[in-house]
Amino acid sequence: MAQKEKKSSPGIPWRTRIALSFVSTVTDYSRRQNGTVNRRLLGIFGLKTSANPNPVNGVKSYDVTVDSSRDLWFRLFIPTTDESRNLSSLPIIVFFHGGGFVYLSPDTKAYDAVCRRFARKTPAVVVSVNYRLAPEHKYPAQYDDGFDVLKFLDNEKSRELLPENVDLSRCFLAGDSAGGNLAHHVAKRASEMTSNFGALKVIGLVAIQPFFGGEERTESELKLVDVDPLISVRKTDWMWNAFIPPGEGMDRDHEVINVSGPRAVDISKLDKFPATVVVVGGFDPLKDWQRRYYEWLKRSGKDVHLSEYPTMVHAFYIFPEVPEATQLILEVKDFINKQCSKVVKN
Ligand SMILES: *[C@@H]1O[C@H](CO)[C@@H](O)[C@H](O)[C@H]1NC(C)=O
Ligand SMILES: *[C@@H]1O[C@H](CO)[C@@H](O)[C@H](O)[C@H]1NC(C)=O
Numbered sequence: 001m002a003q004k005e006k007k008s009s010p011g012i013p014w015r016t017r018i019a020l021s022f023v024s025t026v027t028d029y030s031r032r033q034n035g036t037v038n039r040r041l042l043g044i045f046g047l048k049t050s051a052n053p054n055p056v057n058g059v060k061s062y063d064v065t066v067d068s069s070r071d072l073w074f075r076l077f078i079p080t081t082d083e084s085r086n087l088s089s090l091p092i093i094v095f096f097h098g099g100g101f102v103y104l105s106p107d108t109k110a111y112d113a114v115c116r117r118f119a120r121k122t123p124a125v126v127v128s129v130n131y132r133l134a135p136e137h138k139y140p141a142q143y144d145d146g147f148d149v150l151k152f153l154d155n156e157k158s159r160e161l162l163p164e165n166v167d168l169s170r171c172f173l174a175g176d177s178a179g180g181n182l183a184h185h186v187a188k189r190a191s192e193m194t195s196n197f198g199a200l201k202v203i204g205l206v207a208i209q210p211f212f213g214g215e216e217r218t219e220s221e222l223k224l225v226d227v228d229p230l231i232s233v234r235k236t237d238w239m240w241n242a243f244i245p246p247g248e249g250m251d252r253d254h255e256v257i258n259v260s261g262p263r264a265v266d267i268s269k270l271d272k273f274p275a276t277v278v279v280v281g282g283f284d285p286l287k288d289w290q291r292r293y294y295e296w297l298k299r300s301g302k303d304v305h306l307s308e309y310p311t312m313v314h315a316f317y318i319f320p321e322v323p324e325a326t327q328l329i330l331e332v333k334d335f336i337n338k339q340c341s342k343v344v345k346n
C-alpha cells in the first residue's frame with residue numbers, strides 16, 4: 001500500500017507538521033517533573049466537540065455512560081446513509097484513541113472526526129471508548145475499561161441503543177498508538193474469555209501504529225528522533241512510566257509493552273485471536289516495535305497483514321488533508337468487508 005519512492009523527509013503538508021508540533025509542545029509543557037500531568041493547561045488547548053444526534057456528514061452521534069463511578073463512557077457513531085441502512089448486517093468497530101495512555105478522549109475534535117469518517121465510509125457503527133487515563137489510573141485500568149465496554153455492548157439492554165441491522169458477531173477492535181496497544185490487549189482478553197459473550201464476536205483487529213516498546217533502543221527510535229514531530233524516547237519513556245505501576249520487574253520489557261520480547265505471552269494456542277492488520281509509517285520512530293509485533297503474530301500462527309506507509313509519520317491518519325489518511329480508511333474498509341464475508345461463508 002502507498003508505495004512511493006524513498007524520501008529522506010516525511011511526505012506531510014506544512015499545515016500538518018505545524019499542527020503536530022503544536023500538539024507536541026503543549027503536551028510537553030503539561031508533563032510535570034514529578035510525574036503528574038497538568039490537565040488544566042491541556043483543557044485550554046484541547047479542542048473538544050459534543051455529540052450530535054442530528055446527522056452531520058451522514059453520521060449521528062450520542063454519548064453513552066457505561067459506569068459513571070469511573071467515568072467510563074463511549075461516543076456512539078451511527079451512519080445514517082441509505083447505504084448503511086440498506087445493509088442486512090452492519091459491522092461494529094470498538095475504537096480506542098491514541099495519546100500515550102495519558103492524553104485525549106473521544107470528544108477530542110480530531111478523534112470525533114476520524115470516527116465519523118470510519119462510520120460513514122465503512123459503513124459501520126463506531127464505539128469510541130473513554131477509557132481511564134494514566135498516570136491517575138495505571139495499567140490494567142485501561143484494558144479493564146475496554147473489555148467492560150465489550151461486555152456492555154453484548155448485553156441485551158444495549159440493543160436499543162444500536163440500529164436494528166447491527167451485527168454483534170461482526171465486531172472489530174481498532175485503535176492507533178496507545179489505542180492500538182489497547183485494542184490488541186482487549187482482543188487478546190476477549191479471545192481468551194469467549195464464554196463471557198453471547199452474540200458478540202471479535203473477528204478483526206486494526207492496530208494503527210500501535211504503541212509498543214522495550215528496554216532496548218531500536219534503530220528507528222534512535223534515527224527518527226528529530227524527524228517525527230510527535231515521538232521521542234524521552235516522551236515514550238515518560239508515558240510507560242506513567243502507565244505501569246511501580247514495582248519489581250515492571251520495566252519496559254513488561255509483557256504488555258515489549259509484547260514480543262522476553263516475557264511475551266504465548267498466543268499461538270489462542271485460536272480465537274482475530275485476523276489483524278498492522279499499520280506502520282516509514283518515519284514513525286515506533287516502526288521497529290510495530291514490525292516486531294507483526295512478526296510475532298505471524299510466528300504465533302495468526303492471520304496478520306502488514307500495511308506500510310513509507311513516507312508517513314506517527315498519527316498521520318488523524319489529518320484529513322493527508323491523502324494517505326483517506327487511503328488508510330479505505331484499506332480498513334476492505335479489511336472489514338473481507339472478514340465479514342468470511343463470516344457468511346462459515
Ligand atoms: C506535582 O506537582 C504539582 C505542581 O507543582 C502539584 O500540584 C502536585 O501536587 C504534585 N504531585 C505530586 C504527586 O507530587
Ligand atoms: C436503499 O434501498 C432503497 C429501497 O429498497 C433503494 O431505493 C435505494 O436505492 C437503496 N440505496 C442504496 C444506496 O443502496
Ligand SMILES: *[C@@H]1O[C@H](CO)[C@@H](O)[C@H](O)[C@H]1NC(C)=O
Nearest residue numbers: 214215216258260261262292
Ligand atoms: C524486547 O523484545 C525483543 C524481541 O522481540 C528483544 O530482542 C529485546 O531484547 C527485548 N527487550 C529489550 C531489552 O528491548
